[in-house]
Amino acid sequence: MTLLDPALWTGKIFDGTWNTATAGTYDVVEPATGATLASLGQAGADDAARAAATAATAQRDWATRPYEERAAVLRRAGALFEQHAEQIQDWIVREAGSIPPKAELETHFAASLCYEAAALASHPQGLVLPSSQPRWSLARRRPAGVVSVIAPFNFPLILSMRSVAPALALGNAVLLKPDPRTAVCGGVAVARIFQEAGLPEGLLHLLPGGADVGAAVITAPEVRVVSFTGSTAAGRKIGETCGRLLKRAHLELGGNNALIVLPGADIAKAASAGAWGSFLHQGQICMTTGRHLVHHSVHDEYVDALADKADKLPVGDPATGHVALGPIIDQRQLAGIDALVRATVTAGARLAAGGTHEGLFYRPTVLAEVTPSMPAYAQEVFGPVAPVVPFGTVEEAIALAADSEYGLSLGILGDVGQAMRIADAIPTGLVHINDQTVNDEPVVPFGGLAASGNGSRFGGPDANIDAFTETQWVTMRGDIAPHPF
Template identity: 40%
Template structure:
């Protein structure tokens, strides 16, 4: 398996990009330069898409067992290189050792689920209103899919599109985030190259968004653009893709709620909130953004939550007992602290943390927060927990649904039916009772409502996104066209 990630990958060949810009990849904790890559130009992108289009035609006709064999071999190679992948996740994306291991397992599950897709390209035979006619419906690959992967869970969220796309007979061109070009893109070229994937089916272009960001969407070859990232960028991608009549699968930002009802188990709720807020420094689209606690339980929850948050170890992600590592870059820390400062001016209190060392923001807890403060209105995407009291179910449901996001959420109650009824009223694509919002299972539909995205990933639902249907009718007997034909 190739481990030289200084070049891009097009048509089965490792080559230098032809842009005059160089991409420097640095460790967000140490600042160390990991690798430098000559960036891809629009000409490189065009070459990648054309190679993908050529290779896809033959791949679409490949026998299902042969497609599955490549996917299974890729899973073997992943296992053989587990420590390499985990090491790159730690040093490139700032993942803690625990997070990197969880991300690896989730990615492996996606890959294994994708190995079933070549045998799930089901069609149908349906009756016809015309005598002697048979209606057939075929499920076919779309063709070429453009994938733009994020920096927070780069390996998992890139795998979530790459593996299903290939397994359903498509070819792909991947543009990883500039902060994670290896774990979000180039490492897949190594894995699938070693797995025997035919040349041209997987291409990885490392380049700046300002140079190739729009072009990867507007190029005439791809029929679908799969993007995971911010709502702002996702809206732009949806707009320019729509002009070209391309499909999009968009998994975007969230303002996820964590609701603690007055009959909740406090220990369980506190533990769930700690994980759902501080896992991977809160840099997860599904991470808790707002913690709503019933006024009768607020003081108890606040005390326990702060006591437990104080014990979280923060710092070097390479140390196996670290809970909270660095943010991906210093701009993220500055953005978060700006919202914290503005909220404090409006009456919020910093009860824990609030300080930055390098790119490491201490686990931070704010109390006396209201639902209209910047830390509540904006997606934090960092290790800052905010506690908001509420008086009734009606009030918390209204506050939960106040913003135009709906990705994930959680409700805690000792009465399962009550928790479920509240969960039903939260306008979101995913929600969990007596758990936290950060859940992703390879066989369950993943996606959001409102400004949190379009479409669903995983399981049978990604088949709907990455394939298309064709109606083919067969007239077995000569058709009578009536008085039209005399």
Template identity: 40%
Template sequence: MSSLPIEPESGWNVLFLDGEWTSPDDRDAIEVENPFTREPIATVPAATTDDVDAAYRAAEAAQSSWANQPPQRRAGIVNRVLRTVGKRWDDVIELLAIESGSASVKAVAELQTAKGMLQQAASYPYRMGGEHHDSIVPGKENLVERVPVGVVGVISPWNFPFHLSMRAVGPAIAAGNAVVLKPASNTPITGGLLLAHLFEEAGLPEGVLNVVPGRGSEIGDAVAGHETPRVLAFTGSTEVGKQVAEQAAANLALPALELGGNNVHVVTDSADLERAIDGAVFGSFLHQGQACIAINRHLVHEDHYDEYVEALADRAESLPTGDPLDDDTVIGPVIDESQRDSMLDHVADSVDDGARVVTGGGHDGLVVEPTVLADVTNDMPAACNEHFGPIAPVIPYGDDAEAIELANDTDHGLSGSVHATDLSQARRIADGIETGMVHINDQPINDEPHVPFGGMKESGLGRYNAHAILDELTTTKWISIQREPREYQF
């Protein structure tokens, strides 16, 4: 078992409860594997439902004192975490490579985005000011304060574990909340225990952040359905997200959900084909396509179709594959055998339905070849499902109305992109696509810390980033002051 960088003194085989690194004792073990080598890199304890209860009790006990800290204290903690991430950049990049299969370009992008999230979060303690309103009652004044919700539960995924945990944890703590974090069982370190280590080193008071690594099948319901949290932030599949929302709502907790996507890359008749293909390669193959905002379908005008398919296949074949620790690697391993088999089944079933494999379609262990499919229709498995892999189904269309119709023929609405040199045409198509985010002359994988991020339809509820996440992690409180005696009707 290889040694890992920047471990706490107790190593990674621990829980983080009420400011203490808790030994595994008789808990079951989760063996963390390098998805490229399939070798074990660490063992972490599988938290129990009792651990979840203890984590929420600790968070509840610590929260009010933390909320009463002055803004510079809360901002200072976040800024110290930010500085430490910068100092230990290479260590975190290595952790992402060996735990989540992140090639260098993806890991760097993930850390840059997480860094931006922390920079935004550090401003939140100073952005929670109140409002003053006149009253309809003589001698009265109205104050509206923005206050923390209390305790926030976070369930984060394995694909961008550090970023997608930090985008909820950082803002929640900055706004004066306490947090219970359950990272994905594939990535309990970079999605959970690493954050605990960074915040502990930054001086966060005990109990404000608690991390319970564990299997979703064993403690997911306990985290989502617990009576303590007022907000439950979840990133993952739509199917599981619906269950999380139902459990949270049963306790009148707000579900903040970023769920699945079936994102289109629309290439119009007026598109600059070279730019469209540049975007297509990045948007389909970054992190092996394992991103909710990756391109799931390429909708290409019939005038460009054959040229586009050929050029995309050529570019896909040129991408270096292999060990994500190698600087040249672009395509590393997918996370596990289950994900690999699911995406390759979508390809095989689509071929049975008439699609053609132009390039790829095979795998070496968990490294799936960048795959381009032609002659695809919108109802084929690789197109109508979120395949979550390095797969590019290319679908022809005839006019703008058909492109919009095809784009919207899905239950999802997370992200998308449109390429056109005629910007009025691009804007008409963008306006017509039912999605929370759409990017003109770019590709769908965009996340800027100061811009609201989220989807429509079955792609989620609420928004992350900027003022949007601050609104979800705080609530308003109306305080009125009757300065003069009031005359009542009786």
């Protein structure tokens, strides 16, 4: 029996074993062809409530297990991601519409996240503090308890695992709600890996479902931390709910990221970076380059080079052909992309490349003669669209880049001295000098500001320990303290 044999999980949800879902089943559809790939169990709010209660009980035991035991589970999970990479990649290609190299990145990243998380289990988790009293005073990190992870469709495996792995390693239990459109590669694969890795039952629950399940995994009284990756609109609602319930919310949200091309930049290399930043995975990435700010001295050359690349990139079914772009995830998403492009052209932009689609396959699109008020520039498109705006001075570039409600990623191409000055002036969670905006590694702190989220809540030991543990103050005296009462 293979890792992802549908006989194991068709019509079921996971709590350590596979059980029939109470809310029925739904079909997982391949966006490139419209074919039904699988039938998944659909969780309901009652399933989520039971999962939270079960997880809370299991977590108490898990937190007391020796760190070697938790680390060993994570190491085995990493090895299993490597062992079963091809099978999982096939699902990422077909279910998420990813090209094979992007699917390979996801499985490699997932394995790396497990290995990094394994080290968290034995990471120093305390401080010796000074005290004005004759006692020892300590601060130690304790597991938060039950963590809800709500993950999106675009990088379904990475964006589940970057919270699941460290949360488990640090002694927590996890409720995982993947996007229903990618719940096999972003959910079933995770559950099966940890099942085979020997994770004790009750610590990981897979709950594919709709808004009712999302609300349930947030409001369940046993849940102490909510880790959400998705739209800014949804993130605001989750943050409001968590604030009212006094829970911690780690929110990684949208972006409208700027790529600044300075005078003297190598335009061939800049256009290559810009194309990658805007068109990778059909632009369906929070870090996608959404605004190309180009010095007027190289603007026309850059537009021509970027449009030429867009025209030459093949678009099609990534499961059957050698393509650079696959399908948009669904018709609703495609309609939103197309509407923004059409409205921007109507407002006066020039369509330098793309702007057309067949089915869910949207051509990589370059928009020239764009102004900051135009829809595809001012809003997050979440599609393969590159609006280009010229600037004249460094001060103008800074003003343009900073003029956004988002603050996730910034790329600057050209002179390093000028780039450093610009980077210091723009509030953003990530800065990449002489690279485009789409970058991540398992060991780095990741997160955005303002409408892009509430800071670096993912990646690296410091961010992960902050995210998934609580700080407890402990004092110890040799004798019972004297008191005046």
